[in-house]
Each structure stands twice: as structure tokens, then as C-alpha cells.
Amino acid sequence: MLSAVAASADAAIAVRDLVKRYDDVLAVNGISFAVRRGTTTALLGGNGAGKTTTLSILLGVLTPTSGAISVLGVDMLRSRYKALPRMNFTSPYVDLPKRLTVRENLRVFADLYGVVNPRERIIELSEEFDLGLLLKRPYGELSAGQRTRVSLAKALINRPEVLLLDEPTASLDPDVGDRMRTYLETYQRASGCTVLLASHNMMEVERMCDDVIMLRAGLLVDQGAPDALVARYGRDSMEEVFLDIARGRAGLDEAESATAEGVR
Amino acid sequence: MSVGQAAVALYPQTGVAASARRVRALIRRHAYLLLKSWPRLVSMIYYPTVTMVLWGFVTIYLKPTNSFLQSAPGFFLGAVLLWDVLFRGQLGVSLTFIEELYARNLGNLFVSPLRYYELVAGQLVMSVLRTLIGVGGACAFAWVLFHYSIFSYGLPLIAFFANLLMFGWAIGLAVSGMVLRWGLGAEELAWAAIFLFAPVSGVYYPIAVLPSALQAIAYAMPSAYVFEGMRAVLLSQTFRWDLLLRAFALNIVYIAIGIVLFRVAIAYARKRGMLLQMGE
Numbered sequence: 001m002l003s004a005v006a007a008s009a010d011a012a013i014a015v016r017d018l019v020k021r022y023d024d025v026l027a028v029n030g031i032s033f034a035v036r037r038g039t040t041t042a043l044l045g046g047n048g049a050g051k052t053t054t055l056s057i058l059l060g061v062l063t064p065t066s067g068a069i070s071v072l073g074v075d076m077l078r079s080r081y082k083a084l085p086r087m088n089f090t091s092p093y094v095d096l097p098k099r100l101t102v103r104e105n106l107r108v109f110a111d112l113y114g115v116v117n118p119r120e121r122i123i124e125l126s127e128e129f130d131l132g133l134l135l136k137r138p139y140g141e142l143s144a145g146q147r148t149r150v151s152l153a154k155a156l157i158n159r160p161e162v163l164l165l166d167e168p169t170a171s172l173d174p175d176v177g178d179r180m181r182t183y184l185e186t187y188q189r190a191s192g193c194t195v196l197l198a199s200h201n202m203m204e205v206e207r208m209c210d211d212v213i214m215l216r217a218g219l220l221v222d223q224g225a226p227d228a229l230v231a232r233y234g235r236d237s238m239e240e241v242f243l244d245i246a247r248g249r250a251g252l253d254e255a256e257s258a259t260a261e262g263v264r
Numbered sequence: 265m266s267v268g269q270a271a272v273a274l275y276p277q278t279g280v281a282a283s284a285r286r287v288r289a290l291i292r293r294h295a296y297l298l299l300k301s302w303p304r305l306v307s308m309i310y311y312p313t314v315t316m317v318l319w320g321f322v323t324i325y326l327k328p329t330n331s332f333l334q335s336a337p338g339f340f341l342g343a344v345l346l347w348d349v350l351f352r353g354q355l356g357v358s359l360t361f362i363e364e365l366y367a368r369n370l371g372n373l374f375v376s377p378l379r380y381y382e383l384v385a386g387q388l389v390m391s392v393l394r395t396l397i398g399v400g401g402a403c404a405f406a407w408v409l410f411h412y413s414i415f416s417y418g419l420p421l422i423a424f425f426a427n428l429l430m431f432g433w434a435i436g437l438a439v440s441g442m443v444l445r446w447g448l449g450a451e452e453l454a455w456a457a458i459f460l461f462a463p464v465s466g467v468y469y470p471i472a473v474l475p476s477a478l479q480a481i482a483y484a485m486p487s488a489y490v491f492e493g494m495r496a497v498l499l500s501q502t503f504r505w506d507l508l509l510r511a512f513a514l515n516i517v518y519i520a521i522g523i524v525l526f527r528v529a530i531a532y533a534r535k536r537g538m539l540l541q542m543g544e
Contacts, residue, residue: 022536053537059375061539063531085277085377093540094371097293097363104296111289112376114275114282121272154372159272 011070012037012162012194013058018067020053020218027053028064029218035211040188040195042205044238045215046246051198052093054215055164058196059089071162083162085113090155091166095147098140102131102150105139106157113158125153128183145176152180156187163188165197169204177201181208202238212238214245221245277377283385286378290386294360295393308394309401312348316402319344320410336498340468341412345402346494347467349425350487351458352398353432354439356391358454361440365448371540380530384523387440388433395429420497423508424490430515431486435461437522441529444538466491486511486518 013035020028028050035041043051056062058069060080069076074083096105103122110118126132129149134142139150148171155163168184169177185208188195199205205212206226214222214229222229222245226238233241276282298304319340327333333340364370373383406412415421439457443450464471464478465487471479482488489511496504533539 052540056537056540061371061374061534062537063535081277081377081379084375085274087375089375091371091540093368095368096372097297097367097369099300100293100296104293108289108293108296109372109376111292112286112373112378114277114285114377116273116275157272158274 010036012072013196014068014070015054015058016068018054018057018069019065020050020057020062021065026218028057030067031215031218031220033213033220033223035194035196037194038188038192039210040185040197040208041211041213042209043196043198043213043215044205044242044245048217049215049246050218051215052091052166053218055089055091055166055196055198058164059087060084085158086160087162087164088113088155088158088160089164089166090151090168092170093166096139096151096154099138101136101138102142102153103135105150106154109154109157115158121157125156129153144171145173148172148176148180152183159191159193161191161193163193163195165195165199167199168197169199169201177204184208202242206238214242216245216248282377283379283382286376286382287385287389290373290378290383291389291393294363294386294390297363298394298397305397308352308398312345312352312398312402313405315348316341316344316406317409320406320412323410338412338416339495339498341406341410342414342417342494342498343467343491345399345406345414346424346428346490347462347465348399348402349395350428350432350461350465352395353391353429354436354458355432355454356394357387357433357436358439358443359394360387360390362443362448362451362454365443374539380527384437384526387436391433391436392429395432417494417497420493420503420508424494427486427490427508427511427515430512430519431490432458434515434518434522437519437526441522441526444526444529444533461485461487464488470495484514486514489514 011034013033015034016032018028018031019026027048031050031054043054045051053062057064058071058076060076064077071080071083072086074080076083100108106122106125107118110121115121122135126135129152131149131153134146134150139147142150148169152168155165165184169180172180181204184195187193195208197209209226212223212226212229213220222232224232229241230236230238233244235241235244275285323333323337323340327337364373403414406414417424435457436454439453442453464474464482464485466474466482467487471482471488471492474482489507493504493507493511496502496507530539
């Protein structure tokens with residue numbers, strides 16, 4: 001099934017035999033997966049599982065040791081600039097210039113992505129993210145939740161076809177986190193965007209994601225729809241499935257075998 | 265929160281106009297920063313002005329008893345202002361890059377459609393602007409305080425300025441690469457690197473006074489030819505095209521080396537996964 005999706009035009013993201021080695025450390029160990037267009041997929045795994053490494057490679061900011069990556073049909077290792085204007089991302093690992101106001105930051109990125117009517121787009125995003133009162137304030141003076149909203153607005157400045165999110169609601173209070181999830185769901189449905197997100201929030205994953213890719217120690221150990229994974233592991237929630245996989249509990253081997261057969 | 269349905273129109277992403285637009289975006293980002301930070305603007309003018317004032321008073325003190333200064337009273341002031349073109353040119357390139365590390369914004373830039381050469385072009389334009397602000401301020405003070413005009417060099421000034429700026433770019437690109445390679449711990453290089461070149465640039469003395477080994481090194485530096493050329497204009501009123509052409513040829517080589525070093529550092533950062541995580 002995986003290879004069929006990867007080879008078809010249905011895949012917005014296709015990764016094949018991806019390996020990333022740092023000296024003696026194998027951060028990503030030969031993973032292959034595909035993300036269908038117009039879906040939301042989660043990359044799950046404990047710390048050091050290879051999620052951020054995989055996202056970084058997809059974005060072209062990290063060179064893989066070997067493997068092939070295609071985003072929107074573009075070979076990211078050879079021609080990433082053909083795909084980058086149609087993609088965007090946000091991550092807690094990066095920030096925006098703190099002395100620039102929210103409006104100035106959005107204007108700079110609108111120009112970098114080549115938005116034809118940057119003023120209109122900024123007004124649109126400020127309405128969508130409730131940023132009206134923040135536009136004139138320096139980014140560095142905002143609260144963590146406000147910064148996350150601005151970063152997400154930056155990530156949507158070009159209305160991307162592929163959106164990569166690393167811990168998109170980390171550091172948000174439940175209320176703002178819920179509103180962000182609602183926005184992302186609505187945006188994804190309205191735009192048909194493909195979303196790949198790395199998250200530790202299992203409730204978020206169950207709510208938002210059509211598919212889940214489970215990583216452990218750089219290996220893809222399982223994948224499927226959240227409901228299917230919960231059923232396969234005989235658990236009540238993705239939280240419990242995550243713990244099973246992250247801690248390598250009994251039963252995983254059987255699940256891995258089942259997945260391997262399914263993938264073949 | 266609502267979600268707009270309309271697609272966002274984007275300009276074509278390839279071609280000169282697209283590159284110019286992205287470079288302009290980078291300049292806009294740094295112009296926003298400079299224009300709203302008066303301490304940054306003041307610090308750009310402060311150092312060249314203070315140094316110029318020191319040499320202005322040294323000139324006033326020595327001139328009555330020094331026949332050299334009597335024939336070329338603007339020697340020290342011209343030298344210090346031109347040296348600052350080199351210094352500001354280098355700082356303009358490296359600080360523009362370091363600002364992105366301070367802001368942890370490098371990841372956002374490298375996942376955007378901004379190309380490597382556009383990043384460099386943005387750094388070079390910012391270098392010109394920073395140099396014009398910093399040295400321009402000091403030149404204005406030199407005229408007000410000591411009635412000295414850097415424009416007394418005439419048209420050769422353009423050649424001096426261009427060559428020193430280019431050498432500053434080359435050093436600035438190499439420093440940017442080193443900061444990317446070794447992190448902000450190497451930031452001090454941005455401020456200190458240029459002084460390695462000062463003794464062999466012959467800013468305040470002819471290259472002939474250096475020991476022969478240092479002379480060989482000096483003549484591998486574009487800056488040495490510029491300051492020799494400056495002295496030729498001052499002392500014999502002749503413009504030495506040969507010196508300026510040698511400086512220009514060397515600058516082409518050094519800029520190429522600077523570009524390669526910066527590019528190698530970016531490739532290294534891409535290989536080690538540093539682009540998303542570098543910052544304060």
C-alpha cells in the first residue's frame with residue numbers, strides 16, 4: 001500500500017529508504033512512508049525518535065545520508081526551490097526577529113514567498129488569527145501563545161499546499177491550543193492542504209490526524225489511522241499506543257510483524 | 265477565527281525579478297531593525313567618529329613640527345576614514361548574518377524560497393548601507409570639526425572606497441562562515457578579524473617600512489595597494505591605476521574564497537542539522 005501511494009500522484013510527500021547518520025549515531029534508519037494529498041498525518045515518537053530530523057530533511061535544511069524525498073512531485077534533494085514556495089513550516093526551534101513588529105515580520109515573509117498582495121494577506125491572517133491588536137507590537141513582547149499564533153500566521157502567509165508543523169501547540173494553554181487545532185482543521189479542510197505534524201500531544205493526534213507514522217530510534221515501527229492503531233494494540237487511546245511503542249512493551253513485536261506484512 | 269477561502273496569488277519564483285524581490289525582503293527586514301534602534305545607528309557612527317577625532321587631534325599636535333603633515337595635513341584623517349570603510353564593510357556583512365542567529369531566524373530563511381546567493385546579495389547591500397551610515401557620519405564630523413573633506417581625494421576616492429568595501433565583503437563572508445561553523449562563540453571574530461589585516465595594510469605607514477617577510481604578505485592584501493594609492497594621491501598628486509587594478513584583481517580572488525568558505529559552512533550546517541537550531 002505504501003509503495004503504491006508513494007508512486008502515485010496521490011502522495012504529497014513520499015520518502016524512500018531515508019537514512020541520516022551523525023558519525024556513530026543513526027538518527028533515521030531507512031524509513032519509507034507516503035503522505036496522501038489533503039490529509040493530516042502525525043509523526044509520533046519519543047525524544048530522539050527522528051521526528052525533527054525527518055521534518056528537517058523534508059524541508060531541505062538537513063542533508064540525508066541516503067534516500068529519496070519527493071514533495072508535491074518535486075525531488076527535494078535536487079530541486080527543492082521548486083517546492084519551497086508551495087510549502088511552509090513552523091517549529092519551536094525557530095523564532096521570528098523579536099524587535100520587528102508582527103506586521104513587519106509578516107511583511108518580510110510575504111515578500112520572501114512572493115505574495116502578490118501582502119497587505120491584503122496580512123489583514124486576512126490578522127482576522128483569522130485574531131492578531132489585529134498585535135500587528136503593531138514587537139514580536140519579542142508577545143506572550144508564548146501570541147507568538148505561536150504569529151508563527152502559524154507566518155507559516156500560512158503563502159497559503160501552502162504542504163504544511164510541516166513541529167509541536168504546533170506546545171506551550172499553549174488548553175484554550176488557545178484548542179483554538180489553534182480548530183483553526184488548523186478548518187484551514188486544512190478549506191484549502192485541501194497536506195499537513196505533516198510532529199507532536200507529543202496524543203489527544204491532538206487523535207483529533208486531527210488521518211494517519212499516524214510511529215518512529216522509534218530512527219525506525220518506522222508502525223503506521224495507520226489512529227483508530228486502527230488503537231485497535232491493533234488492543235488499547236483505549238493513542239496515548240497508550242504511544243507508551244507501548246516508546247517503551248518497547250510486549251506485544252510490539254507482533255504489531256511490528258503485522259505492520260511489516262501490511263507494508264509489503 | 266475564520267478561514268479565508270481565496271487562494272493567495274504568488275509572483276513567479278524564478279528569474280531576476282524574483283531574486284530582486286527576495287533580496288529586497290531581506291533588506292527590508294534589516295532596515296526595520298536599524299531604523300527603530302537608535303543605539304544601533306549611534307554605535308555605527310560612534311566608533312569611526314571617535315577614532316577620527318583622536319587622529320584629528322594628533323594631526324593638530326604634530327603638524328607644526330612635522331614637515332610631512334604640513335604637506336599632507338589630511339593624511340591621518342583620510343587614512344582612518346578609509347580604514348573604516350574596510351572595517352564597516354566587513355562588519356556590515358557579518359553582523360547582518362549574525363543578527364539572524366541572534367533572532368533564531370535562520371531556519372525560517374532557509375526553508376523559504378530565499379537562495380544562498382540572494383542571502384549573500386542582501387548581506388552585501390546591507391554592508392554598503394551600514395558603511396555609508398557609519399563612515400558618512402564620521403566624514404561629516406571630520407568636516408565640521410577639522411575642516412577636512414574626504415572628497416578632497418577626488419574621483420580616486422570611488423576606487424579606494426570600492427576596493428576596500430570589496431575586501432571587507434570577502435572577510436565578512438569568511439567570518440559569517442566561521443560563525444556558522446563554530447556558532448555564536450565565534451562571534452568575536454566579527455569584531456576582531458579585521459585587525460589581523462591592519463599591520464600589513466599600511467594604513468598609516470608605507471609598506472616599505474615593514475620587514476621583507478611582512479611586505480610579501482602585505483602585497484597579497486588588496487588593502488595595502490589601496491593605502492599605497494592613497495599616499496600617492498596625497499604626496500605626489502598621482503593616481504596609480506596599476507595599484508588599484510592589482511587591488512581589484514586580488515579582491516576578485518578573495519571574494520571568491522569568501523563565497524566558497526560561506527557556502528562550505530552552509531553545506532556543513534545542512535549536513536549537521538544546525539540551520540534550524542542555531543541561535544543564542
